[in-house]
Amino acid sequence: MKTLKSPFAGFPPAVAALTTVGFFVAVGFSLVIPAIPIFASSFGASATAIGLVVSAFAVARLVSGLFAGRLVERFGERLVLGSGLAMVALFTFMTALAQSYNQLLIFRTAGGLGSAMFSVAAGSLLLRSVDETHLGRAQSLFNGGFLMGAIFGPVFGGVLMGISLRAPFFIYTVTLLVAATIALVRLTPDRLGHESSKPVVDGTPMRIREAMRVSDYRIALALSFLGSWVLFGLRSSIVPLYVTEELGATASILGLGFTLAGIANGLLLLRAGRITDFRGRRYALLVGSYFILLGLIVMTFAFDPLLYILAMVLMGLGGAFYGSAPAALVGDVIKGRGGRVIAFFQMAGDAGMMVGPIVLGLIKDQASFQASFLATLALFLVSFVLVYSLPKRIPGNGTTPAGEVRINPRDD
Incomplete structure (x- = not known):
């Protein structure tokens, strides 16, 4: 009987670790995406104000991207990746506790910096962990983790929103902390065989x-x-x-x-x-x-x-x-x-x-x-x-x- 070969066979440990991290991030993210407009409207926000909350996270990611890149160059991928996820978790938790539209907007925007730190550090580590003949497959595996998480998350999203509009944000906080823990534990130099705490x-x-x-x-x-x-x-x-x-x-x-x-x-x-x-x-x-x-x-x-x-x-x-x-x-x-x-x-x-x-x-x-x-x-x-x-x-x-x-x- 032929045994199934792991898709990560032949790849450095970083690929499997980063794919797992991406899965947990995507599970939580897919939970909060449909909840954000409804949560914002519960504070009496207009359609324009709701759109601002939705786009603020992406704007923060964009403007902080180069800063995140500088952090990776200075402190290395592992620390920046774990810290970025922890930062998003913190501000997601604060978002769940928001008592006004302004608080919601501030906390969602602040989370964008952590997201930029995570994505830049993950991309940097992935691209330097594999040789050029494996880059395409490694990137596909990493993207597959996000895709699976995005498919898995919405299965529970509607149920959670039915319980409370704040519930998806609490669960997202948990999945982010799980992802940060995996990154800090599995992306150590001993496990990867190279200094993940150094940028190059x-x-x-x-x-x-x-x-x-x-x-x-x-x-x-x-x-x-x-x-x-x-x-x-x-x-x-x-x-x-x-x-x-x-x-x-x-x-x-x-x-x-x-x-x-x-x-x-x-x-x-x-x-x-x-x-x-x-x-x-x-x-x-x-x-x-x-x-x-x-x-x-x-x-x-x-x-x-x-x-x-x-x-x-x-x-x-x-x-x-x-x-x-x-x-x-x-x-x-x-x-x-x-x-x-x-x-x-x-x-x-x-x-x-x-x-x-x-x-x-x-x-x-x-x-x-x-x-x-x-x-x-x-x-x-x-x-x-x-x-x-x-x-x-x-x-x-x-x-x-x-x-x-x-x-x-x-x-x-």
């Missing part, structure tokens, strides 16, 4: 100015922005309104589309990581871009809810590749010298999530839903120009983006 294996942290001289890094920034614009900004803002108002579908159909998109993404996630490693970043990004482009075309001209579901599935498939390949490009460039360079890359994605909904909302108000989709379609075509400009390179062969000779990695 050799040399000094790469500076943003240095990374920007490499075309692959600049392309990764642009793809992170474009991917987030489509996969998060568009889908979280315009698509729900389009489906319910324009297509006349029910909330159940809307939720089904998002669920199937998540399933499609999860089913292809590990495969996308393998393609990123074995066929190259360029090939993986082309496949992902074609899926997303086709999904956008179907969504733009959809006249039936079934076409909406098809479009969501196609974009979910494309998202599997965009979840691993751009980060792998960054890993190829930095070679373990992370910190602010990774923070800047993640900030590009955060910017896409923030700017996209605003711009698309303005286009919709001034024109139509289709105009918003067409604008996104035109913008996303830029990704093809960028991806086609990447060299046809297989990890472990040829030269690096900086022109340095690669050393053949160990066999998988």
Whole structure:
């Protein structure tokens, strides 16, 4: 009888530890996301004020990203990661105890700094823990932890909100503390085989100015922005309104589309990581871009809810590749010298999530839903120009983006 092989076999211990941490973070986060607008409205907040609470966390992440990167360079990933999660846990607990709208806004905003510390430190440690031939698969495993948590969390979200609007925040606090404990216990130098309390294996942290001289890094920034614009900004803002108002579908159909998109993404996630490693970043990004482009075309001209579901599935498939390949490009460039360079890359994605909904909302108000989709379609075509400009390179062969000779990695 053939035994099942662990997906983490052949990877450093950091990959499994970070994936587990991501799962617990995502479980709690998916609990509070639907509760935040309702909790804010319980204080008599207007629709604008509710939107401010929702976006304040993301704004805080964006503006504190480079600061978080500097902390990683100074104190190392393990301490910054654990401290960041503990900070989010503290302010989430205070959010659960908030007695006014202003308190809610302040506590949610403060939690954004801790979230930035966590994400930058986790990304930095992941990219320097594996060699270039494993980057795509390692990133897919890490993303898979978040995806599983995001699927698992909502199962209990409605029940918790039925008990109390504060309950999801208390549970999120617990899952964050569990994640912080795992990070501090399992990401020690003894377990990882290298100094996780130090930012780089050799040399000094790469500076943003240095990374920007490499075309692959600049392309990764642009793809992170474009991917987030489509996969998060568009889908979280315009698509729900389009489906319910324009297509006349029910909330159940809307939720089904998002669920199937998540399933499609999860089913292809590990495969996308393998393609990123074995066929190259360029090939993986082309496949992902074609899926997303086709999904956008179907969504733009959809006249039936079934076409909406098809479009969501196609974009979910494309998202599997965009979840691993751009980060792998960054890993190829930095070679373990992370910190602010990774923070800047993640900030590009955060910017896409923030700017996209605003711009698309303005286009919709001034024109139509289709105009918003067409604008996104035109913008996303830029990704093809960028991806086609990447060299046809297989990890472990040829030269690096900086022109340095690669050393053949160990066999998988």
